[in-house]
Amino acid sequence: MATEAVRTTAVEDNLLEVIARSLPDLRRSERRVADRILQAPQAAVEMTLGTLAAASGVSEPTVIRFAAAIGCEGFRDLRVKLARSLAFARTTSHSAIGPADDLGEITGKIFDFNLSNLAWVRAHLDPDAIRAAVAALSAAPRIEFFGLGASGIVAIDAQQKFPLFGAPCSAQTDGHQMLMAAAMLAPDDVAVAISNTGTTVDVVRAARIAQEKGATTIAITGSRGPLLSHCSIAIVAETLENTDLFTPTVSRLSAMVVIDILSTAVSLGRNRAGQDRIAEMKRLLSDVRSGRQERPDFNGKGPTGPEDGPGGMAPE
Amino acid sequence: MATEAVRTTAVEDNLLEVIARSLPDLRRSERRVADRILQAPQAAVEMTLGTLAAASGVSEPTVIRFAAAIGCEGFRDLRVKLARSLAFARTTSHSAIGPADDLGEITGKIFDFNLSNLAWVRAHLDPDAIRAAVAALSAAPRIEFFGLGASGIVAIDAQQKFPLFGAPCSAQTDGHQMLMAAAMLAPDDVAVAISNTGTTVDVVRAARIAQEKGATTIAITGSRGPLLSHCSIAIVAETLENTDLFTPTVSRLSAMVVIDILSTAVSLGRNRAGQDRIAEMKRLLSDVRSGRQERPDFNGKGPTGPEDGPGGMAPE
DNA sequence: CAGAATTTTGTAGTCAAACTACACAAATGA
DNA sequence: TCATTTGTGTAGTTTGACTACAAAATTCTG
Structure with a gap:
């Protein structure tokens, strides 16, 4: 349409x-x-x-x-x-006009800023890279997400969507563990390296090791950098701000939307049964939310977050 | 209230x-x-x-x-x-996403969906609630963020912006530690309870305890729920539709933007650096609008940039 | 399973709102 | 000044939005 x-x-x-x-x-x-x-x-x-x-x-x-x-x-x-x-x-x-109106303006500007950036990223995403990433993720027996700092948040977010990816997922947000996890990868496994700058040394190193081990390496980054030379698939979500000075929020948002796209596409590519499973999972989650059941244990990297659920798919 | x-x-x-x-x-x-x-x-x-x-x-x-x-x-x-x-x-x-959808279409839809929702939230945010929240946060000697699962990610994100808040911040993403942290709060402290559904029992309980301890409680939620009854300030970022297609991601994005607004506003009230940030954002925005889609210059802090930077610190 | 009571749906008709044709008024230019 | 152009309102036509009522369908009861 x-x-x-x-x-x-x-x-x-x-x-x-x-x-x-x-x-x-x-x-x-x-x-x-x-x-x-x-x-x-x-x-x-x-x-x-x-x-x-x-x-x-x-x-x-x-x-x-x-x-x-x-x-x-x-x-x-x-x-x-x-x-x-x-x-x-x-x-x-x-919303009265006066000194307090600053606040309304701030709100508006920040929304505008984020909206503009997302629209911009949307227009500049490379479809081929997305397609390749989806293909790799769909076939992967195991997926690792690497990210430090703010990008670590994105990595955890991605990890929480593992039911959509249909494969064991881990998120590494620590420099050392990242390396260890990378070293454990095998061919066909996928490593997703997330870094807004594309320069973070630990993440770059982890990507290199993962690539040496034969894993497919996907970069989700905000700007071209050393990271790309160790990744076979590059998803560059260039944002309007790439300085570290201002609102890194937009880079996070962009990355999360990219993750959302990947997970949805992978899930849809699988089969209808996978979608049913997700629907079931959502049902369970709503039970947990209302406190009717004991919630599944949650250790920060646990399987399902009780809140909001990993991926959310499948209309009722 | x-x-x-x-x-x-x-x-x-x-x-x-x-x-x-x-x-x-x-x-x-x-x-x-x-x-x-x-x-x-x-x-x-x-x-x-x-x-x-x-x-x-x-x-x-x-x-x-x-x-x-x-x-x-x-x-x-x-x-x-x-x-x-x-x-x-x-x-x-x-238009629900089906397996037949082409990948490019999925990408477009997800972007559109997120964009539409952000626009919606923008139009429906309550300025008074934001104002109250900013006031409370600005005066707080200590700030706690509570969130489980996906909302836990938002909590961590918020915590990473502590330089903007100008006060010690913690993010609790575990049910038990949440309660303990809440019990330690004192009057003037602020607890920010994040829950998309507004029903997550642990978060609600933590909010209740925080309120009993005399702390100001702020809710950031996607829908009205029990949580609101234990929070003195309610920021409801209701999403556009509840068909749950992608709601979780959307709710996270909205919450993160809200956090962004709060941190920026608090920072603005504190020092001039926040004002510079706003000024910069305005400049970037006008560039975008005028169609001059160049990336902004990278002047500023030199090449280093530790991965994505915790909280969008303003230049010294 | 009648047959009455009720609900649901369509038909026909009314009213008002949206649009059009045209004529008058105002303004502009030689 | 008069002719020409442009702007505006009046009057009339068409169409769309709504209402009253009757037919059909459904449900309920004996």
Whole structure:
């Protein structure tokens, strides 16, 4: 279907923005309509053609012409588009303006930043690398995730999705254990090395060893670096910030989404039975959550996290 | 008091969710309408009453009754609400991922899904709750993060940002240690309880104990649950839909972004470094928007960059 | 398993909203 | 100034949204 309905939350989508922007090009009475809408957009969607015309002090056809002028099919279309734009608008009602408004701005900026970055990563992911990674992971008898620091979090996240991968998974977040685990790998095993910078020495070393042992090595990284030379498959989720100075959160988010894609794809590639198993697992989890059963032991790397479940698949 | 601090909107706003949820309560022919809408929501907003009736194989009044049944004023209202929901769910939403899906499509859907959800959360976050949380965290001599399983990852992530919080932070991801840590808290200390479901018993219990000890308790959760009754500040990042396709990842992302917001805001209040960070983010954002998709420069701290850096420390 | 009571659905009709054709008014330019 | 262009409103038409009621289907009861 509309696979290419690529959404960038672009300005063009936001009708309010469009209206404000085309304000100078409008005729005088049309502008009255525009003003009226901008003044209380929320109320405008509720209005009818006649109502809005009256509220703006113009005639009904003028409103229709206005709709056409800003690129709508008609008044109906205008209302729909307006409603759509309004959905993104903040629930402004009680966010007072003042010194505290900084906070709202921070919230908005951080969301924007993360959203923009994800959209960017989406557009720049290499499909072939994903495909190769999925193939390797699907066939792997054993999977190791390597990551230090913030990337260690991603590694653990990946490890928790092991039911989707359908193979024993471990996450190594310690430099030494990473090496030991890498040394234990065999051909067909897969090592996933996660590093935002692509330079972290321990991770690079672990990847090298894993490769020497004949394992398939997959890199999930935020920028090209030494790591890639020891990995046969490179998934580069380049983010807009790659300095270590600001918000490493986005690199984590990107990596986690990549993991999500891999695990989902592997799971789907397997068979329907695998999906049923996941559904069953989710059911068990919901029992655990409500405290009706003893929860499975959880040691930080344990099989299933009681909370939120590893992968989440299969509609009910 | 916690419940008051929260907006009473969210999932109820998402008409698709509402429709899917009230499916069993509908009469047979009304359900035909529902199915038709869910099947192609994008097309449904374009349709007229008669068109939709014909497409569903029912009469026009049935469609109107359907609208009333799901809580709309009439067909017009239905269309507006639908458009509003579609603003978020537009591209993916109810198109479940099946084995037949091409890999590229899976990638796109997962990205879209996560993006839509983040946008949704963004629009529905309660600014007052954020404000209260920032205030509490800024004044806290000690901060504990509680989370199990997938939410444990978020807790660790939060803990790694301790430089931004400017106070000793711990992350407890084990049921028992969680309780012990909670018991050690004192007034003014802050406990942040993270649970997507809001029901995880251990986390709820830890929150209760923390509250009994006089600490300020902050909940970061994906849905209302028992947890809220033991938390004085509730940050509810409700996700777009509950079909559980990818909800776990989405909830983690949302929670991490919330953490990011909190840490940034706290840091901003503390020193000027936080302000620089915001300024930088704004710059990056404007670059993205203007379509100049260059990677930002790497000036700053030189090449080292210990793997991904714990917490996005601002430059000295 | 009738047959009544109730619920569900469609038919026909009404009202109002959305759109169109056209004519008048205002503004612009020679 | 008048002619031409542009802008705006009036009046009329079409269509879509909704309502009243009757037919069909379902359920309930004896």
